[in-house]
Amino acid sequence: MANGWSLLISVLFIVVFCAVAWFASPKGENQTVWRSTLVLSAWACWLMWAITFLAQWHPLISPQRADLRPEYVNGPVKSQGAVF
Amino acid sequence: MAASKDSLFRSVDMTLTQLYVANEIGREVVSALGELGAMQFRDLNPDTSAFQRTFTQEIRRLDNVERQLNYFRTQIEKNGIGMRPIYEFSNTLAAPTATEIDELADRSQSLELRIQSLNDSYETLKRRETELTEWRWVLREAGGFFDRARGQTEEIRQSIEEADDAPLLRDVEQANGSTEAGSGIQQSFSVMNIGFVAGVIPRERMGAFERILWRTLRGNLYMNQSEIPDPIIDPEKNEEVHKNVFVIFAHGKEIIAKIRKISESLGAEIYDVDENSELRRDQIHEVNSRLQDLSNVLGNTKRTLDAELTQIGRSLAAWLIVTKKEKSVYQTLNRFSYDPARKTLVAEAWCPTNSLGLVKSTLQDVNDRAGLSVPTIVNQIKTSKTPPTYNRTNKFTLGFQTIIDAYGTAKYTEVNPGLPTIVTFPFLFAVMFGDFGHGAIMALAALAMIYWEKPLQRGKQDELFGMAFYGRYIMLMMGVFSMYTGLIYCDAFSKELSLFPSMWTWEFPDGYEPGNGMTVTAQRVEGYTYPFGMDWRWHDTENDLLFSNSYKMKLSIIMGWAHMTYSLCLSYINARHFRSPIDIFGNFIPGMIFFQSIFGYLVFTIIYKWSIDWYAIGQQPPGLLNMLIYMFLQPGTVEEELYPGQGPVQVVLVLLAVVQVPILLFLKPFYLRWEHNKARAQGYRGIGETTTVSALDQDDDDEEGGQQANGRPSFADSEMDGGAMITQDIGGGGGGEEHEEFEFSEVMIHQVIHTIEFCLNCVSHTASYLRLWALSLAHQQLSIVLWTMTLGNAFGFTGALGVAAVFVFFVVWFFLTVAVLVVMEGTSAMLHSLRLHWVEAMSKHFVGEGVAFEPFSFKVLLEEEGEGLM
Structure with missing residues (x-):
């Protein structure tokens, strides 16, 4: 689903978002605030996402655990029967 | 200068205006401008003391009215009467006319007298009531003593006969002789020559009273006392006092007089009591009926007083505001200078250029209303003074702007860091606070405060809540970004989100x-x-920290690099705006190259290392920390290669960085010296050396070319476009404050400091951003610990115990989550984010040293002073 192309696509997406935000910001005295806030937010969020993505793109270590019960192999499974 | 659109990006354009106001409408004009709140009046009579100014008399009168109104307020509060809150007045902002003020002054004068007389009579009546109540108690209690004492006279007499040492009645016996003593019960005290004193005394003084009496009279007394069960109200202090009734029997007039003196000096009240029981009964009746009458009168007085105060309370808030406004109008008028020849008031004021139209139309309105033929003239004057810095904020941006203003006021029209702070501040906070659940709690709390904004604003707020409320929009942004970073960190209350x-x-x-x-x-x-x-x-893996530490550390470095690069770019915009190319070539470009060739390169290597699949190409991934260290220690040699040709690239980068240092050091100072010398050679002199012309003189003497004469392209100078200049010596400390002599050594020292600071700070500030990693790690670990110690344990129980445990542990967990993880950790992350902005980011571009714009505005005035009314 996600691979190296995601980076490029996400940049394009952010650029489009910024363009829309720039032109669609409400006119008036708060236009600058709208533009700056939307564009900066978009890039800050993108940067955070991109860093996280890159860090996991070619991971150098894999998760290890010694307490995993085989029935939980698929993550937090739905409980069967007992509530507690 | 063409009026451009005001935005938060830089402070708005200001103009120094000169107003010529006809004397008759001075008050109305200032009042209207106060409503507008767009002008900051300069003091044109700085040498005149407060007592010599024109409108001191008016201000004194209003002070008196204010004192009277405050007296009403304390009376209203004392009597527990509600005051109509200011929000219920529809026209609080309407300017009062002069007659209204006069009426108000007269009215409050007469009301004060009335309230005072009502209060006086109420207090007198109350005192009388207390006295009567005490007297009633004395009569009641003393009666009992008398009855008992009379029954005992026989015993007393006998005991004297038997044992000769009874001190009290020895004299009695001697005086009356033993023959008369037998007349028994009906014998009165007066016959026995025994006098008595009856009264009340505060209970806590009783012991001292007894001791003093015993010592001074050497035991020649017989004392009876009893406690009054109900507390007596002291009318002066309005406190409850517990008191005792006492009756002292003693022998001889002098002793009685002495007892009276002692009791009075100890604060006892002495009342007349008749020893005859019938007379006493009559007295009690009389006292009771008088008490009855008194309480009727008291009730009436109290009702009148309350009615009067309620009446006042209905409009007191408005009166207070009117008085405050009026007073500030006269204080402002005192800053004007009066031109007696033309019978006009002259004022100088800073005003946002874009508000000039509004000001003019307001003045026109005032003029029309007054029906005056002489118009109010508004002149724009050019000046070399630095205008005050004014950023227009709304309720959303206000909090963020306050963050910046708390650090320092920006220089006039420099880039305002408040604008990017709207995003960067909450975002850096969120990097440290990243947890979807905690962010959601914060965002919801902020939303609640925004939704109930009006009622909360009117209510009383304690300090902590007041602060949170003031920053509610910051909190909202912080909460929303924390939810986002929580999703990125995959944490919701320390649990994973799949x-x-x-x-x-x-x-x-x-x-x-x-x-x-x-x-x-x-x-x-x-x-x-x-x-x-x-x-x-x-989540829950054994090497989780190994991975997330590496990830968050690099994240912090990249975030820090991005934030600092952004901030450094703002210094370029500043230099462009102030038309100071030397700041671009001497500061911005070398600084940027220095920063990027070290830390920009570090960020590049981080990303490069991430994007290579090291196992697929069968290489050992190199350590970046060592790479950066050896890049400086052994330039050119690379032990573990990140990419081919790494050695030469790093050598070039190091050289590039090193070369920037002398450029940073010398380019700007030497350029400035060259420019200065050139200007001098062309015969220009500093503006301070020219004759000064008062702004009050109408002839706009032009001194074309006078500006820029000292050749120093300081930011403020280059801002001035050509035309007439007036150096003002009115107000303030003259006009020459920003035209100090060019001093090469000073410029050089300044630049050396700047260079050293910049280069060292590049390193230390990048390291400083690692706090993002440290705090986010601490936050995550703390929330994991909290979960496992409370709710995590609760799931171990089964059955009914399990239900109870989950409930109890949930309460504990939730309370601690809010108190520790959201409030405490949130505050700490906020402070760290604050520091990153003030120190790490703003040091890259912020000039500061501006003067804040403080307009004369009723709104601001009432916010500051009318807190009790709100």
Whole structure:
């Protein structure tokens, strides 16, 4: 689903978002605030996402655990029967 | 200068205006401008003391009215009467006319007298009532003593006959002789020559009273006392006092007089009591009827007083505001200078250029209303003074702007860091506070405060809540960004969020049992990377910290680099705006190259290392920390190669960085010296050396070319466009404050400091951003610990106990989550984010040293002073 192309696509997406935000910001005295806030937010969020993505793109270590019960192999499974 | 659109990006354009106001409408004009709140009046009579000014008399009168109104307010509060809150007045902002003010002054004068007389008579009546009540008690209690004492006279007499040492009645016996003593019960005290004193005394003084009496009279007294069960109200202090009734029998006039003196000096009240029981009964009746009458009168007085105060309370808030406004109008008028020849008031005021139209139309309105033929003239004057800095904020941006203003006022029209702070401040906060759940709590709290904004604003707020309320929009942004970073960190109350299929699958080795010492290692799903945020499979793993530490450390460095690069770019915009190319070539460009060739390169290597699949190409991934250190220690040699040709690239980068240092050091000072010398050679002199012309003189003497004469392209000078200049010597400390002599050594020292600071700060500030990593790690670990110690344990129980445990532990967990993780950790993350902005980011571009714009505005005035009314 996600691979190296995601980076490029996400940049394009952010650029489009910024363009829309720039032109669609409400006119008036708060236009600058709208533009700056939307564009900066978009890039800050993108940067955070991109860093996280890159860090996991070619991971150098894999998760290890010694307490995993085989029935939980698929993550937090739905409980069967007992509530507690 | 063409009026451009005001925005938060830089402070708005200001103009120094000169107003010529006809004397008759001075008050109305200032009042209207106060409503507008767009002008900051300069003091044109700085040498005149407060007592010599024109409108001192008016201000004194209003002070008196204010004092009277405050007296009403304390009376209203004392009597527990509600005051109509200011919000219920529809026209609080309407300017009062002069007659209204006069009426108000007269009215409050007469009301004060009335309230005072009512209060006086109420207090007198109350005192009388207390006295009567005390007297009634004395009569009641003393009666009992008399009856008992009379019954005992016989015994007393006998005891004297038997034992000759009874001190009290020895004299009695001697005086009356033993023959008369037999007349028994009916014998009165007066016959026995025994006098008495009856009264009340505060209970806590009783012991001292007894002791003093005993010592001074040497035991020649017989004392009876009893406690009054009900507390007596002291009318002066309005406190309850417990008192005792006492009756003292003693022998001889002098002794009685002495007792009276002692009791009075100890604060006792002495009342007349008749020893005859019938007379006493009459007295009690009389006292009772008088008490009855008195309480009627008291009730009436109290009702009148309350009615009067309620009446006042209905409009008191408005009166107070009117008085405050009026007073500030006269204080402002005192700053004007009076031109007696033309019978006009002259004022100088800073005004946002874009508000000039509004000001003019307001003045026109005032003029029309007054029906005056002489118009109010508004002149724009050019000046060399630095205008005050004014950023127009709204309720959303106000909090963020306050963050910046708390550090320092920006220079006039420099880039205002408040604008990017709207995003960067909450975002850096969120990097440290990243947890979806905690962010949601914060965002919801902020939303609640925004939704109930009006009622909360009117209510009383304590300090902590007041602060949170003031920053509610900051909190909202912080909460929203924290939810986002929480999703990225894949944390919601320390638990994972499995939004997408994981990129890891568990493959259990043979013979694996949980806890038998074997570890399961996850296998990567081929060609798939977790699309959003951290993979949830990292949660609860053994090497979770190993991975997230490396990730968060690099994240902090990249975030810091991005933030600082952004801030450094703002200094370029500043230099462009102030038309100071030397700041671009001497500061911005070398600084940027220095920063990028070291830390920009570090960020590049981080990303490069991430994007290479090291196992696929069969290489050992190199350590970046060592690479950066050896880049400076052994330029050119690379032990573990990151990419081919790394050695030469790093040598070039190091050289590039090193070369920037002398450029930073010398370019700007030497350029400035050259420019200065050139200007001098052309015969220009500093503006301070020219004759000064008062702004009050109408002839706009032009001194074309006078500006820029000192040749120093300081930011403020280059801002002035040509035309007439007036150096003002009125107000303030003259006009020459920003035209100090060019001094090469000073410029050089300044630049040396700047260079050293910049280069060292590049290193230390980048390291400083590692706090993002440290705090986010601490936050995550703390929330994991909290979960496992409370709710995590609760799930171990079964049955009814389990239900109870989950409930109890949930309460504990939730309370601690809010108190510790959201409030405490949130405050700490906020302070760190604050520091990153003030120190790390703003040091890259912020000039500061501006003067804040403080307009004459009723709104601001009432916010500051009318707190009790709101």
